[in-house]
Amino acid sequence: MGNPQEHPVIDDGIFLGYDKNIPLKNEGLGRLLAFLVSGWVRLPDRRLTIACPYWLVEDLKELLADHGVSSDRYELLRTREPWYRQVQLRLKAAERAMRPAVHRIRSWIRGESFPEVKDFLRLFDAKPWYWGFLTGLKLVAIAAVALWILIRFWLVFALLGMAFAAYRLWRELTKKRRIQSQQESPKHQLRKQRRRRKRYAKEMKRLVGQVNEQQVVRNWLIPTPFWPEAHGISHPKSVVCPDLVLQEFPLRFADAGSEPIYSRILHTLLEAQRLICYSQTVKSHQLVHGVGLASEQIEVIGHGRVELSDYLKLGKTIPDQAERKQIASEHLRSYQRSFLSSNPYWNRFVWDRSNFVFYSSQARGQKNILSLLRAIEILRHTSGDPIRLVLTCERTAGSPIDLFVSEHRLDAWVLFAPGVSNQVLASFYCLASLAVNPTLFEGGFPFTFTEAYSVGTPSLLSDIAMVRERLADRESETVRLQERMLFDPMNPLDLADKIRWAVANREELLTLQQGLFETFPTWEQVAKRYSDSLRR
């Protein structure tokens, strides 16, 4: 570490205010947070503290552990669980501890098994002999005390038993009505929402109070604009605004019920003194001309490279591409056995000898999956070798994607593989002929490019401002690269043509993209920029 006088450790903080039941792992922002933290904790002269409400702790630890960040590498500033939650947890723990014994006794009472006399016999065989004697004594004492309590308080136990029986009876009788009224009345829903908001506000106030009380961490990063409560933090802070995609495609987000969320975002942004976003386009087009913020307030920090190669190695040695493909193939075969056994089109698909393109994304309008499906359908009718598609989004019944796949009978051509593990994700990328990203809008340069390249797969990207601004730095290669890599996202014909070419010339495209891949910083470098920007 060197002399601490020469390299004083700088304390940085990240404030998280996600509400209960937000699946951090599934959120793109959750992944991004994990990348950033993984870079931050590797910085030699930085110490990271993460402040979060108590309900987020377990999810957060799990998410970070998935990305190789153990909990001893960062400090946690969290709120305490309320008393009822603590009681609940203790009861749960006790229940968990008792469960095997209860199970055994219950099955014995039901006559499904014999009392485990063997357990008692073991006491006689114990070595040394006095261990068995003492344990037996202990058991007799416990049994005596339990018997005494039962006799002494039999009335209480009888009443409790009756109450429990009455409760079960009442639940049984009202079961039908409960099922019918599962759709809560709007009034009830509103009341529930109000209660939830109140609880959230209270917890946020407590967390902000804790952040303000401590004086060790004096610079805080608020990684999303969802939490106007964070303005209560009295230390200097920067708010990250990934994007305001709903301003771009408002008819896709026309649910008036989500307007309060938009209002909260606007409130956070308008009150913020310093902001960070991932691209010049978001800065100028959305934050300055969409919200009215000053250009000087906003710093642009692009994404780092997302490497998936770690998920495709055995032990510590780095495999070559051929070996990596074998590992990936194994992962996918295992995935096939577990999840695709009932899918007649894909359960015997040979991953390493077939052409397929891959797009890892959620199913949202602006992700433009429909254009990609149309391109696949065009290729199906025009191309010799079949080129299939693997998507990681859900196939929601009745959605435009679902309808398109059904209407054009594309089940054999399109695989929906939602919720895959990091290994399977890396394997899809590795064995795909191409990664294709037809998105119309992203906060920064799409992650999918580096994810694919890191396991040896080239990408096709939609011709959008966020991609172009990154290419603008590499003018010498830009023309050729643009010609080969970019496509008009609203023109499936163009996309089909580009896919056809790229599948046939995979290696050429990969070579063209090498320079671009190398311009992406590591997450350590990105975290350093974030950390520096907190003190600018």
Place this chain on the structure above:
Amino acid sequence: MRQGTLCRRWIFMDSQVNQRKDQRIVWLLNHTTLREFEVPLMRRLGLEVYCPKRFPRNPDNRSASVSDEFDSSLTIPQGDLERLNAFDFYSDAYPPEIRRILNEHFGTVIVAYMFPMFENALADFRGRILLRVFGSTHPTYTYYSFAREVATPAFERRLARVSDRFWFAQAYPNLKWIEPQIFQRRSVDLPLGLADRITMHQGAWTGGDRKILFVCPEIETYDESKQIYQEFKESFGDLGHVICGAQSKPHTDTAVLGKVDSATYDGFFRTCNVMFYHSRLPRHIHYHPLEAICYGMPVVYMQQGMLGQLTDRKLPGACDTIQEAREKVDRLIEGKDKGFAESIRESQQEIYRLFTKDYADALWQSEFIEKVLKVDIPEPDSTRRIAILPLASTRALEGHCKRLSDQIAESSRDAKKPRVGSLERWTPAMDTGSKTCFVWKVISGESLRYVQRLSGHAASASESVSIAPDDGICDFMDCDVWIVVGDRCSAPIAPVKPYLFIYIPAEAAVALSTTQHRSTAISLQNAAAVVVSSQADREVLVREYGISQDWIVNIENQSTGECLWEILKNIP
């Protein structure tokens, strides 16, 4: 002929023309006393100023009037000037011709805080926009928060869109402090001053009339005025007084004189021994105490009000309480305490200086000329993306759309090729490079409101349901302007993007249902322009749908592409 001017060929303006444009100001206010000071000031700075000739005649505008004395300063074509003079900026959205004139000839608009006038300027003017503010009288609303209440849902985004060519032009430096960052950051101090016809009376006060001059207009019209009047009567009613100020409804009190002629008013300023100015509002001031200060009349006022905020110290005329005011008025009304009167008169010069021509000229030069007019305004984006959306799936209409796309692409030089929508079903064999399949989907009024807030575009008329294009991807929201083609729609087109309505009657004349007729009328009304290709169609629209002539552009015998591009480029 209007069409001729509208469809003028796009000429890249040279720097001289741009410079001329930057020197032309549209001054969208009609306050008489303000105009008498501010417009000559701008003229002294070498600027040309256009003043509107129509304003709503209501009690809110009792101090407003019209003047054409500055029209001669303008070097714009006479026809354009006449069109501006006939237009009501206060109430009406800008028709295509007004958009063209403003954006072609003027670089800056100074606009009063009135709706929809302010929002129309934000929506349709491409140059610098200055919101001219003099302080609000409301105890809780700020300018921004009140605008959000009264403007369309698109207001926030409209303001944000122009945020680098917008200024909060405050007359007093303390107005911005209660406003959000966007106003604070974009504020410039443009002080107002007293007109020559007032300053010519500087020091004309002689006193001698043992009366308090009090000004309180519209006592019976507004509750606040009535309360002010009653408080004055309670505290000073036993002393001699006159109460001036226009009264739309007559008042029984003989001391309430209503609007008096200027000679009488002038007489009061010369002879009344004292003026009492009641206002405790920290961010609003009326003209009359300033006039009194100019005359040299001692003014007793409340320190909490704007007059008290203008100086660093409490001046002799300032009072913290009404009792203190009464004591000071008692000393002044008899005219015997000459020393006290003199100390007030002398100290008031500190305030007077802030309203003089010299002071204002210097600040306007440094704030307006240097900080506002010298800021370059980006040229309009010539690479706009246009969507062409047919209202029905007929071969004829699809053909029209295709031709329009080609014509616009030919005329618009840098513009991206328009994206042509098609109501056909998608098939792998279709030419998806040249058309995008979509359907018209219905959205509720509640959703529409939210969408307008997100998109930053709204129109005044809206219905409980409306229709919007749905392509399953981005719904053409990535385009800057839509061109809707057809002659009927099942529900009004959702005003979530500016759109042109190209009216092409169906070949087989099937009568419209009542709902279709009404929906088509609303869609036509909300369009940024309605384009027809024959005089007969124009007449149908005027007669059957009540569309104003100003909003209809006839492209008969003209180059369609150029004509459309001319309209499109003036839609910001």
